[in-house]
Amino acid sequence: MLSALAQRRRFKDLTEQEILALAISSEEDDARIYRMYGKSLRAEFPASAAVFDEMAAEEDTHRERLIAEHQRRFGDVIPLIRREHVSGYYTRRPVWLVENLGIERIREEAANMERDAERFYLAAAKSTSDAGTRKLLGDLAAAEAGHNQKAVDLEHEHLTDEHIDDEAKAAHRQFVLTYVQPGLAGLMDGSVSTLAPIFATAFATEDPMTTLQVGLAASIGAGISMGFTEAASDDGQISGRGSPVKRGVATGVMTTLGGLGHALPYLIPHFWTATVIALIIVFVELWAITWIQNKYMDTPFFRAAFQVVVGGALVFAAGALIGAG
Structure with missing residues (x-):
């Protein structure tokens, strides 16, 4: 356990390429989590499942923008770096743990995910000297900050009063x-x-x-x-x-x-x-x-x-x- 902790990198020691790679893997993980939430809810709560499907698609768009930025600056080979490789980096609760706690707990966890991502992008933007990368990371921070409102908008689109009552x-x-x-x-x-x-x-x-x-x-x-x-x-x-x-x-x-x-x-x-x-x-x-x-x-x-x-x-x-x- 101690050796695993000792092998983790500190966020401030990451290169700009590694920060982009970390952002890419994080977006992949979050999209996967949202899709798993959607899958687990689809049978009983189809309207809420549609909300999480669209949130996953939004994360895919973020990932694509990050990959394009990495290709512009560093080429096609993306370093393998994930959350567990960085000391103090926010973690995600296992999907099986959250989905077993009910739909309201899933919605709360999704809101926490967006807040964590916003803080990461704000810190990442301060760590880069490239104007294009800084703008992208700042835009993504703003997007994550707006995701709670986006989730509300999606719920209004997919969840009528009748759906909410049924769920x-x-x-x-x-x-x-x-x-x-x-x-x-x-x-x-x-x-x-x-x-x-x-x-x-x-x-x-x-x-x-x-x-x-x-x-x-x-x-x-x-x-x-x-x-x-x-x-x-x-x-x-x-x-x-x-x-x-x-x-x-x-x-x-x-x-x-x-x-x-x-x-x-x-x-x-x-x-x-x-x-x-x-x-x-x-x-x-x-x-x-x-x-x-x-x-x-x-x-x-x-x-x-x-x-x-x-x-x-x-x-x-x-x-x-x-x-x-």
């Missing part, structure tokens, strides 16, 4: 299908299914440490099981529910948290204190599930409350009776 609904639907629905299923399973073993152990032993161990085992085991089951049950290609890995992680994590909520109070060595706190947490968990069902799944509040609270109460009662008996 917002599609994004919300995808969020619900990929994260909320699997996470809610996990939270319900973790909160409700672990009630019986945890409280059966609690009332049977009145030993906080034993109860905690059973609670940890039940919560973590249920999380692993639910996570793998969700991931393996549907690859998302036909159902449109999104990545099985994301859904599996959401389900597994929320299942585990649902169980741990009323298991961790048994870290307290006093049995009845721990039990009272655990019961309060169970009450909060069940009403939180009811609220999530009502807000994101459009389940009528009282029906959700009846299903979750009554079901949870029955499972708790079964565990407590078995333990006390």
